[in-house]
Amino acid sequence: MRAVIGGIPGVGKSTVLDILRAKLGARLEVVNYGTVMMEEAKLRGAADRDQMRRLPAQVQREIQASAARKISSMRVEFLLVDTHFSIKTPQGYLPGMPSHVVSALAPDALIVLFASAEEISSRRAADATRVRESSIESVREELEMERLFAVAASNESGAPLAMIMNRQGEAEGAAKSLAAVMGV
Numbered sequence: 001m002r003a004v005i006g007g008i009p010g011v012g013k014s015t016v017l018d019i020l021r022a023k024l025g026a027r028l029e030v031v032n033y034g035t036v037m038m039e040e041a042k043l044r045g046a047a048d049r050d051q052m053r054r055l056p057a058q059v060q061r062e063i064q065a066s067a068a069r070k071i072s073s074m075r076v077e078f079l080l081v082d083t084h085f086s087i088k089t090p091q092g093y094l095p096g097m098p099s100h101v102v103s104a105l106a107p108d109a110l111i112v113l114f115a116s117a118e119e120i121s122s123r124r125a126a127d128a129t130r131v132r133e134s135s136i137e138s139v140r141e142e143l144e145m146e147r148l149f150a151v152a153a154s155n156e157s158g159a160p161l162a163m164i165m166n167r168q169g170e171a172e173g174a175a176k177s178l179a180a181v182m183g184v
Helices: 013-027 033-042 049-054 057-072 099-105 117-126 136-157 171-181
Strands: 002-006 028-032 078-083 086-089 092-095 109-114 161-165
Touching: 002 013, 002 136, 013 028, 013 078, 013 171, 028 033, 033 049, 033 057, 033 078, 049 057, 057 099, 086 136, 092 136, 099 136, 109 136, 109 171, 117 136, 136 161, 161 171
Parallel strands: 002 078, 002 109, 028 078, 109 161
Antiparallel strands: 086 092
16 A cells, blocks of 8 residues: 655644554665655755755656656555645745655555644644744645645545544544554
8 A cells, every 4th residue: 555645834743643653663674755856856956845846847746756666666565655745945846756756655545644723723833843824724725735736636636535634632633544554
């Protein structure tokens, strides 16, 4: 089973994935798509994610494709690709899973982890380690764009799209729902 999970920053994806990893152990491989992209970008001279984002668009697409091929070659019982379906930039929203990436990954399922805009706003405001927009209006927009880009990826791949709510204090339930989508 190969699945892709996305969610906007502050939705609690890391927490839910940590719970699922603890339950499944070695049967589950969680791969952060951005980390694999960065490994590929370093081979092309980028020292960090900021430098990677400044590379020419064609080079970034090549890095995306290379990372997708690397991930798709992994052979494990349950593979979960951790990413974002949309990426908010000063120029607008970019697809985190453009068609060439979706085609290379060939996921069996797509999952959007979400929470209420109020909960995400509160989580972001409480996280002193990151600087993120935390207004409820901005978070609502990001949630909507994440859903829309996930629908596009589902349409492109033909994979079913599941929506999993991660309410405050209920990450265990979200992990259980994620396990059910993955068939474990």
